[in-house]
Amino acid sequence: MGAMRFVAAAMSLWICFGIVGVASDASDHRYNAGDPVPLYANKVGPFHNPSETYRYFDLPFCSPEHPNEKSEALGEVLNGDRLVDAPYKLDFRVDLDSKLVCKKKLTKEDVAMFRSAVTKDYYFQMYYDDLPLWGFLGKVSREGKTDPSEYKYYLFKHIHFDILYNNDRVIEINANADPNALEDITEDKDIEVEFLYSVKWKETNTPFEKRMEKYSQSSSLPHHLEVHWFSIINSCVTVLLLTGFLATILMRVLKNDFVKYAHDEESAEDQEETGWKYIHGDVFRYPKNKSLFAACIGSGTQLFALTIFIFLLALVGVFYPYNRGALFTALVVIYALTSGIAGYVATNFYCQLEGTNWVRNLLLTGFLFCGPLFLTFSFLNTVAIVYSATAALPFGTILVILLIWALVTSPLLILGGIAGKNSKVEFQAPCRTTKYPREIPPLPWYRTTAPQMVMAGFLPFSAIYIELYYIFASVWGHKIYTIYSILFIVFIILLIVTAFITVALTYFQLAAEDHEWWWRSFLCGGSTGLFIYGYCWYYYYARSDMSGFMQTSFFYGYMACVCYGFFLMLGTIGFRAALFFVRHIYGSIKCE
Template sequence: MLSIARSFLSLALIAILVSPALTSESDHRYQEGDHVTLWVNKVGPYNNPQETYNYHSLPFCHPSGNAAHKWGGLGEVLGGNELIDSLIEIKFQKNIDKEAICQFELEEGKVKQFKDAIESSYWFEFFIDDLPLWGFVGELRSDKNSDLRKHVLYTHKNIVIQYNKDQIIHVNLTQDSQSSLEVGKKLELTYSVKWIPTNVTFGRRFDVYLDYPFFEHQIHWFSIFNSFMMVIFLTGLVSMILMRTLRNDYAKYAREDDDLETLERDANEESGWKLIHGDVFRPTRSLALLSAVVGTGAQLALLILLVILFAIVGMLYIGRGSIVTTFIVCYAFTSFISGYVSGGMYSRSGGKYWIKGMILTASLFPFMCFGIGFILNTIAIFYGSLAAIPFGTMVVVFVIWAFISLPLVLLGTVVGRNWSGAPNNPCRVKTIPRPIPEKKWYLTPSVVSLMGGLLPFGSIFIEMYFVFTSFWNYKVYYVYGFMLLVFVILVIVTVCVTIVGTYFLLNAENYHWQWTSFFSAASTAVYVYLYSIYYYHVKTKMSGFFQTSFYFGYTLMFCLGLGILCGAVGFLGSNLFVRRIYRNIKCD
């Protein structure tokens, strides 16, 4: 395993050494007159964030010469970025009044492409020294002589760059010189560059991209406070009601000086969860699958915690694709946890086919994501979009899974079976299963499962709005401290609600609590997905098969992970609760 890690580290170092990026850009320091590269990235409809294409897919003229490509990390490629040197001449601290980029003649096909792009509100993205610039291709203007709207193309780009000593701090792009689109017309694309000194430090140069009024609005703080009060209420509810009831039940079992008549009367009056002590630890159906999803959920919980902490400490939102890269790497190296939890749980419950459980644990969630990603990738390839993942990148992701994640799951499964796999049930399981009596509809496992996700969803409802808005509406999410608090609140609320649901189910003399506790917590993801449907139709202007597929595909991938995470947290909390309450009763 160490040799594999060293190999990956060596490859990363080699990639850095052979990178075509200039030294001045890599260390973000320039001398007067140094060349500053303007990288062109992508274009696409403004209302469809994932529908992006190569910048030169529009019929802009290509500058003469071989344009270099800048390949970022794994996360940048997965994010659909392809940076190409524009070959525009920009010198550090050298102003340019007006220079020509290129000239080209408008043919009928080019006019149609530009008009379609303008009608779809196409925007483009450039980068200078890892700082983004955005602009629109053109606009529709009202014609004074008719009711028709005229398509105009922006032909001049004003680039303003602010610098502090030898470092670039801010960049800005404005456009003018609108030109109408007419077949046979010759257009000249031009640019100008203006350098302005500033006192803003390099460490704060990304602050201009952060929307403080939006993310730090009072409603955001109120949502955190509201969720915190929900935690206090639920924990108090569990403590006062459940613990009080259980204490009364324990008191009956603790009496040793009662006469025979009292004992017989208590036995006749005994009902609820105490009657099923001989069945409550009976191995559930699809034990290998349950162990796999619980192990994967435990891994995802740790993974999310680590990524949030790294984002807080390392400000990962600054780098292109840094969050995705961190997620993939952390997922690979936390795979030991999923194997350990899954292997131990499967062995404790009497499972015999541990290899089957290990394979399910290692492959279930990644292969579900791969299946969704494969469909989306096929759509992206059909549309010729940058969202299509290159074959080489897919090979890299598979290698990470096959040579890091899979071996760690295997190691975790072996360690879990040997260290925590011994059966330790407080009560012996009876040979013949006890019949489950019919109860009212609201005490059935399906209703308990469906209702269990309402309060956890309520605790993260507002945060989901900010997360969705940042991902689908061009806002940089940077308040990971809020996300950490919401994540902790979600875990606590999920555990409390699932414990309450499990207690009601056991009191209904239904001992099929394992899958019910999992689905009760996992149903939070169902409500998140329903909210995503509302968000799509009410809060966005997305349209088209491409963007709709990517929106609901990505959201489905997210909700699968959220459901597995919450389900595992709910099951583990309920498992501790069930073992705790049956530990103090006298089992036959």
């Protein structure tokens, strides 16, 4: 209990410090008339490629000689934020009309750079008193022409800021380009551009506490909520029909089996057994590659705990819109602090399976998920470095993550493994296992592993299919997802459907006298992760406008890691449900 209290306290401190680290420089957000308000330029990039972002001053904007960069928390850096003082001065409640930022001489190379950015729909992002604002760099004028070589390209050179305030607090800000202030950048030639900006302040009655609500309103519009609730109702009906169907079938079939086996015991003790009772001496025979199997169960349990903690933080309002880096900070910190769960569960289960090399099992558990994630990150970070994108992590941030892994994740993993080894819990099997395994009878093709995985993954995926689009549009687009309560309900439905379909397929497997159900139940439970990855291909080509090698590699690379995590987590859920079911049915009959 003392160790659990320590972990809980450490988790609370890490989360608090990690998330508080993203607060504004102006800590109380209160200003007097004429006071400077912090305005940071964050990044620029193609609108349809959210991962491909660059530093604001990578483009030849007006900039001071030594722009002051804002120190950032871990989550902000992981999110690709690189905040630097913006060239605009927006003092509190000070109206400005066409103030000159600078006269900038653009070379041919600068013009070509801006034209390329306008062609790719580049946008910029800034933060004003921790409020996000966006704008496009320019526009393309086609004027009915179909030949791209005849298009006209224009750069916006005048930005107007509309700012709302309530007493001494900033409530809202919007940035709009003046459509009449354009600079023609169609041709490669040296030009001089006057960059201008203007500011208009207006009073509002909106309280400071509700200033972030406008960013979450799009996800809670009536038609969006209608679709969300339709998704929930559809999933609930699926769950009710599935669970009712399976419960009815399994209860009726099992009841008949129990009656049949009881009658067989009374009538003829030497009568040959058939069905799932026939393999009672093999059903609890330990699986092949039990060290890997135990590592999968341990890693899946840790990822399940991580997901639950993230949902708890989301439901209490920690991840409000544009709380920069809070989610990434929480993911890193909670994953590090839950590594002890993976070590304990994996080693404890491995020892229950009479494994002897628990140290190797612990190492395998530690690298089972982190290993592929690290390799993927190394490749994608190299791609980001080649592109000079903000997604490339600085050396200092990489060092911090390695220190967290070395000083927090690894020690907790080892402590959990030692605790799991010393718990001395024996595997609970209601039947004795025979010395030699029975031969598995030939099975039709649809009872093999691959078809069973397809059947097992389709129903859980169909229950979450509608909600997946909104999640993808938030993670890989510019939509905002804030209805975490609905997402949590969908997650619970996913777990229930996964457990029930795995139990059903396990019963049919045992009824066919196939006793190698351990790995099968894990693979069937985790197969939903493969369906989600298949949905990635559909979303990329049919529902998004992402393009380019960097964005494509980031999308498929990191989604592969996410789906692999879902595979481990849902595989663990499926196996645990199947294990509970198998123990129950074999504990309910008399086995010699």
